[in-house]
Amino acid sequence: MINESARNPFGMRAGEQVLLVAPHPDDETIGPGGTAARLAAAGIGVHVLCVTVRSARMWGGHSDPHTRLTEFEAACKALGATSQTIAWVDETGELDITAKQRDLVNLIETHEECSLSSVRPDTLIIPAAGGYHQDHQAVFRAAFAAARIHGPGLKPTPRLVLGYRGVEDRWSADREPWWVHVDTSAHWADKEEALRAYGTQMRPGNQPRSLEHIQTIDAATGGSHCWEYGESFVPYRMSW
Numbered sequence: 001m002i003n004e005s006a007r008n009p010f011g012m013r014a015g016e017q018v019l020l021v022a023p024h025p026d027d028e029t030i031g032p033g034g035t036a037a038r039l040a041a042a043g044i045g046v047h048v049l050c051v052t053v054r055s056a057r058m059w060g061g062h063s064d065p066h067t068r069l070t071e072f073e074a075a076c077k078a079l080g081a082t083s084q085t086i087a088w089v090d091e092t093g094e095l096d097i098t099a100k101q102r103d104l105v106n107l108i109e110t111h112e113e114c115s116l117s118s119v120r121p122d123t124l125i126i127p128a129a130g131g132y133h134q135d136h137q138a139v140f141r142a143a144f145a146a147a148r149i150h151g152p153g154l155k156p157t158p159r160l161v162l163g164y165r166g167v168e169d170r171w172s173a174d175r176e177p178w179w180v181h182v183d184t185s186a187h188w189a190d191k192e193e194a195l196r197a198y199g200t201q202m203r204p205g206n207q208p209r210s211l212e213h214i215q216t217i218d219a220a221t222g223g224s225h226c227w228e229y230g231e232s233f234v235p236y237r238m239s240w
Contacts, residue, residue, distance in 0.1 A: 004101035007042075009035055009182045010123055010160050014043030017082075019121035019158070021108060022050045023139040025072035025086065025169050026198045031164035032125055033079055033191040034184025035231050040080030041187065047083045047121070048076055049114035051090060051107065051139055052097055053098075054090035067200055078190055085113045087102065098134050104142030109155060115235075116146060120156040128163030128234045130176045136166060144236065162234035167208045178232040184218065186230035191218075 012018070018039055022028035028036065028048045040046045053068045071084060076084040087107055088095060097104060110117045116124070126143035127136040140163070147161045162180060184191065195202060195211055203209040215229075222230030 008044065009039055010162075010180075012039065012042070012044050012122060013106060015045075016122040017045040017047065017119050018123045018125060019114065019116065019119045020046060020048045020125045021127070021139060021143050022048060023133070023135045025050050025053050025054070025068045026075070026195075026201045027127065027136075027166060029075050029079065029191060029194040029198070030117040030167050030209075031127075032231055032233070033075075033189045033194050034218065034229060035233075036081065037187035037190035037194075038182065038184055040082070040129075045082040045119070045171075047101065047114045047119045048079065048081050048085070049108065049111060050084065050086040051104065051135075052088040052090060052095060053086050054093050054095055054192070064200070065091060068081045071198045071200065075194035075235060078193040080190065083114060085111070087111055098138045101138065101142060104138060105145050107160070108143050114120075116156045116158070119159050123160040123162065124158040125162050125164060125233070126178045126236075128165050128169070128176060130234075131166055131169045133168070136169075147237070159239045161235075161237040163236060164231070165234075167214055176234045178234060180233040180235050180238075181225055182231050182233070183222065183223070183227040183229075185222060185230050188215070188218065188229045 020028050036046050050217050085176045124147050127140045129140050218229040221232055222228050
C-alpha cells in the first residue's frame with residue numbers, strides 16, 4: 001500500500017500545517033503559489049503571514065493598501081489558504097521594515113493569527129536568502145532567526161524550512177542550492193487565478209511581473225523534471 005504522504009510535497013500528511021511568510025502581498029503567490037495550492041488541496045493547513053503593505057509609488061503605478069488587501073484575500077482564497085493576515089498596514093508609506101529586525105523576529109514568532117506560536121507549523125516557507133529586494137532580505141534574516149532550533153516544550157521548531165524565490169530575483173545567477181522541486185502542474189490554474197487577483201501588481205507584455213513571464217518560468221522549472229509546471233526551493237532545514 002502506498003503511503004499517501006509520499007504523494008504530497010515534502011512528505012507532509014493531511015492535517016499538518018505550513019506557515020508561509022511573505023514580505024508583501026503577491027510574494028506568497030509569485031514564488032510558491034502552486035506549491036501552496038497543492039498542499040492545501042491535500043488537506044494540509046496553509047497559513048500566510050504577510051509582513052506589510054504600504055502606500056507607496058511603484059514602478060508602473062501606485063500601491064494602495066486597501067486595494068492590495070482585497071487582492072491578497074482573493075489570491076489566498078484561490079490558493080486554498082486556511083488563514084491569512086497582513087501584519088503591518090502602512091498608510092503613510094514611512095515604514096522601513098529593514099530597521100525593525102527585532103520586531104520582525106517577534107512578529108514571525110508570536111503573531112496572534114499567523115506565526116510559529118499560533119500555527120505550530122511542521123513546515124516554514126520563507127523568502128530565499130538570495131533575494132535582491134531589501135525587504136525580502138530583512139524578512140529572510142528574521143524568519144531564519146525565528147526558525148532556530150529549540151528544545152521540546154519551548155518555541156515550536158519546524159522540521160522543514162524552505163526558501164522561495166521572487167520573480168525579479170531570477171535575473172542573475174546565485175549560489176544557493178535549488179534542490180527541492182515540486183510538481184505544480186495540476187495547480188497552475190489555481191496559481192494563475194491568484195496572480196490575476198493582483199491586478200495592481202501584474203504587468204503587461206514581456207516583463208518579469210507579467211503572467212506570461214511567470215508561466216514561462218514555472219514551465220521551464222517543470223520541464224527540467226518532465227512536468228508541465230514546477231517550483232523550486234532552497235532547503236535550509238529538512239529533519240525527521
